[in-house]
Amino acid sequence: MKNKKETQCCAQNKTGIKSKNILQGLTYGLIPHIGCIAFIIASVLGVTVLVQFFKPLLMNPYFFHILVLLSLTFATISSILYLRKNGLLSSSGVKIKWKYLSTMFGSTIGVNVLLFLVIFPLLANVSIASPTNSLISGNGNNLSSISLQVDIPCSGHAALITQELKTINGITDVKFNFPNIFDVKYDPTRTSKEQILSLEVFKTYKPTVVNENSSPSQNSLSQNSFNVQSSNARTGSCGCGCSGGCGVK
Numbered sequence: 001m002k003n004k005k006e007t008q009c010c011a012q013n014k015t016g017i018k019s020k021n022i023l024q025g026l027t028y029g030l031i032p033h034i035g036c037i038a039f040i041i042a043s044v045l046g047v048t049v050l051v052q053f054f055k056p057l058l059m060n061p062y063f064f065h066i067l068v069l070l071s072l073t074f075a076t077i078s079s080i081l082y083l084r085k086n087g088l089l090s091s092s093g094v095k096i097k098w099k100y101l102s103t104m105f106g107s108t109i110g111v112n113v114l115l116f117l118v119i120f121p122l123l124a125n126v127s128i129a130s131p132t133n134s135l136i137s138g139n140g141n142n143l144s145s146i147s148l149q150v151d152i153p154c155s156g157h158a159a160l161i162t163q164e165l166k167t168i169n170g171i172t173d174v175k176f177n178f179p180n181i182f183d184v185k186y187d188p189t190r191t192s193k194e195q196i197l198s199l200e201v202f203k204t205y206k207p208t209v210v211n212e213n214s215s216p217s218q219n220s221l222s223q224n225s226f227n228v229q230s231s232n233a234r235t236g237s238c239g240c241g242c243s244g245g246c247g248v249k
Contacts, residue, residue, distance in 0.1 A: 124158035124176040147211040
């Protein structure tokens with residue numbers, strides 16, 4: 001009976017230690033990303049002050065590399081302290097506690113992977129704040145679209161790009177597609193592709209246009225302009241009420 005109770009007690013202790021170990025790994029994986037998470041939450045809620053406060057962090061191309069390194073550093077320091085506390089700070093001690101260490105680093109890395117592949121891409125397309133620019137009423141066919149491949153280091157920067165694009169008057173929708181594609185819809189009467197590409201953020205993270213579609217009305221205007229020019233060229237008229245071309249005597 002005594003041995004049975006001791007076995008149950010040991011099993012419970014091992015379960016408790018493992019759970020605590022996983023929790024520590026999750027914590028070490030999350031803590032370095034607090035600034036980025038705060039920026040994303042602020043952009044989702046439309047808290048402009050916080051967005052501007054955390055924006056300089058995301059303007060650093062190596063910001064997320066530093067965060068991952070910090071996560072692993074925290075896990076390493078914690079593991080060293082644990083091994084030292086148990087008198088196992090040696091190569092043989094690492095072999096004895098390899099399950100503990102594997103759980104610690106595995107959960108830390110798992111959190112980073114989950115953030116980069118799932119959480120950050122998902123939140124980049126979420127917004128419950130009131131839009132900066134009012135949506136255009138009427139037929140959505142009057143909108144143009146452009147797809148940009150932006151040279152961001154990871155999906156954690158997607159919220160920054162989305163937020164900056166939405167500051168342009170005339171942009172009505174921005175969708176992020178993993179890993180670095182941004183589909184933008186805009187009103188060509190209020191903004192243009194050139195204005196979009198001139199954003200300050202694109203000086204750090206270079207954009208490449210991979211696809212673009214003009215609105216039917218814009219294509220119609222372009223076609224009419226081309227037809228007028230062609231007609232003038234054939235008749236020798238410039239459309240200013242003169243015969244034989246403007247300035248021709």
